[in-house]
Amino acid sequence: MRYSSILHSFGSARTTPVAPRSFAWRVGNDAVRPSTSCLWGLVSKSWKGTRWQHVVAAALLAGACAPFSTTTSLAQAVPPQDRPVLLDRKTAERLLVDNPKPGYPPLAHDNYIQGHVRIRILVNQEGQVAEAHVLRGHPLLAAAALINLHRWRYAPYRTSAGPRDFVTDVEVVFNLRIKDLKSMPTQPEVDFARQVRPPQVLSQPASAGRPDNLPQASSIHIRVLVSEGGKALDVDPAPAFPAKFEGMRQHFAAWTFQPARFGSLAVPWYLEVQVPSEDWPAANGIPGGF
Template sequence: MPSSVMACRWNRAGCWFLLVFVLAGSTIRSAKQAPLSQHVHTLSSEEAANLLLHIAKPSYPAIAKVNFIQGTVELAITVNDVGHVITTHVVEGEPLLAVAAIDAVRKWVYKPYVSPEGPAPFSTNVVVNFSLRSTKFRTRIPENAEKDLEKQIQPPEVIAPAQSDPPGDAVQLKVLVGQRGEVVDATAGGIEEPQIDQALKNLEFWKFRPARWGAIPVPWYITVKVPVGRAAMEKSASRKAP
C-alpha cells in the first residue's frame, strides 16, 4: 500500500475512521462507468486531496461491527469536470466495508481540476480504513474474524443470466452483489478491452439473489462466467477503432 500524504480522522459511535489518499495505479473499470469524451487526467494523491471540498463520513456497517470486521478499502475513482465522483471501483476490500466506502465516497465533492485546456475529469485512488478502536472492542476482537464471518454467509446466487449473444467465449468476473441483489462492482483481470466492455454490458441484465447472514441480506462477492458472443465483441471493437 502506498504511503499516505494526507489523513483526516474523526470519531463516530466509538469507532475511528482514517482516510488516506493514494496515487492511482493502473486503469480500473467500474461495473457502471459513464463514458467521458474528455481526456481523464491521473492526479497524485496530493493534487487530489488539495481539491477536496466535501468529505462524506462513511457509516460503519452494524453487521461488520458485531462480527469484528475491520480493515481498509481501496477505491479507484473518477471525478468529472465539475468535481463530482462519477465512478467508483473496488481495488481491494472486505465486501461489507466496501459498499459502505463506496456509498460515502460517491458523495464527495472536489473543486474542478483545471488542465491547460480548461476544467477536465481526473482519476485517483482513495483508501478508507475502518478500525474498531474503542475500549469495549479492544480486547474482544478475534484473530480470524473475516474467516469466521465467511463461514456464516450464504453466498449470492445467480437468478437469471440473460444470454442474448450466441455461444462463444466467456469472461470470468468477480462481482460485488449488494444487499438488494444489484451489481455494485465487477472486476476482470488480464482480459482484453473489447471482452471486458461486452461482459460488463451483458452483466447489467443479470439478476442475483443477495448473500445472507442468517435472514439478513448482506453485500458479498461472487465469481461468475459471463458469455461474450464473438459477433458482439467484433462490433464493440469496430466502434472503438479510429
C-alpha cells in the same frame, strides 16, 4: 491534510454479534498504480456538460447492438485532450473540498470487521465523483464506501486548456477502537464468511451465459460484488476505467441475483461467474484500464 496510518489485513469473516463499540474513520487519496483488479461501482453521477460524456455515449450507442469485441475502440474514439487525467495522491488531495465519512456498517461493526477499502474514482469537471470502482476491500465495507462517495466534492482540476475530468485512487479505512483486545477474535473475517450463504445468479441475458459447447479457454472468470438487493454493484476485473464503465453497467444490469445471506439478513458479497471472453472488452490503453 495528514492522516495516521492504520493497517489491517483482510481475511474472509464471521462471529456472533456483540455490543457496539466505538470506532475511528479515516479517508485519503492514494497514488494511482496499475492494477488488474478493478471493480465497477454503483456510484454514477452525470457527466453533464463534458465532451467526454458525449464521446463515450456516441461510442457506446454505435456498439450497442454488437459484441464487445467488435465495438469501436474508445481509445481511438476519444481524443487525448478529452480523456481523464491521472492524478497522484498529493495533487488530488489538494483538490478535495469535502469528504464526509461513511456510516460504519452495523453488521461489520458488531462482528469485528475492519480494514481498508481502496477505490478508483472518476471526478468530473464540476468536482463530483462521477464513477467509482473498488480495487480491494471486504464486501461489507466496500459497499458502504461506494454508497458514500457521491457526497464527496473536489475543486475542478484546471489546465491551460480548461477544466478536465480526472482519475485517482482514494482509500477509506474502517477502524474499530477496541479497549479489550482479548475480546477480539483472531480471524473475524474468516469466522463471518463461514456463516454467509453466497449469492447466486437467478437470471441473465441469453447471450451473456457460457454455452455448453464453449471451450474453457474462451471464457473468463469475473468476480461480481452483489448488493443486498440482488444487483451487481461492481465487476472485477474491469477492462478499462472509466471508458467502458457504462458498457459494463449495461451488460450486468440485466442480471439478477439471489443476494448472500447472513442468517436471515441479506448482505453484499462477492460471487464469481463465467463470461465469454468475446463479451469482455480490452482496455485499449484508456487511463485506468490496466
